[in-house]
């Protein structure tokens with residue numbers, strides 16, 4: 420039994436890593452074509468993984484009840500595991516179901532305290548690239564597919580990320596990366612950052628996929644591959 424269990428686990432890890440490097444290989448070819456201007460990410464940047472929302476702010480709710488804050492954290496943890504495996508230094512803005520508010524009585528006040536704390540944590544880092552993970556929601560359930568927003572000097576990263584996510588998760592999507600506007604975190608961070616809406620919780624097919632471990636692993640692998648490829652393009656590599 421123990422040997423079987425070991426083999427099962429070994430096979431799982433092997434498939435996960437193999438799939439990741441296959442995605443990397445595909446993306447490298449793809450990103451070379453779209454790489455233009457290179458961002459200045461400063462000295463070897465820490466990758467900040469920001470899982471959006473957190474109790475008591477659950478974010479959006481899916482058509483069959485999936486909570487955005489839970490999915491954001493699940494994907495963030497998968498991304499963190501991959502980046503650590505590759506030797507990159509990461510910082511998670513939250514690691515539990517709760518937001519990181521330190522004051523406030525109402526949900527709205529806690530939400531503001533939480534966002535201010537995230538910005539302070541990010542801005543205290545000497546060099547960082549931020550990836551904020553969210554899920555989209557729209558009254559009309561027909562919309563699906565990822566959407567990337569950017570802040571600061573991260574337009575190329577956002578474009579590459581949008582094209583790679585669309586290519587792998589939503590083939591045929593013509594969605595383009597957009598400059599973030601009106602999002603507190605994105606307006607206040609002093610490092611380059613992207614906000615990734617991984618998919619629409621208002622679309623029942625996509626909500627089902629976003630809840631699945633396989634789809635979450637795919638998202639994490641694409642995020643990791645594009646982030647590290649862009650960092651490598653700036654001439655920096657992990658210690």
Ligand SMILES: [Zn+2]
Nearest residue numbers: 471478553554
């Ligand atoms: Zn959100």
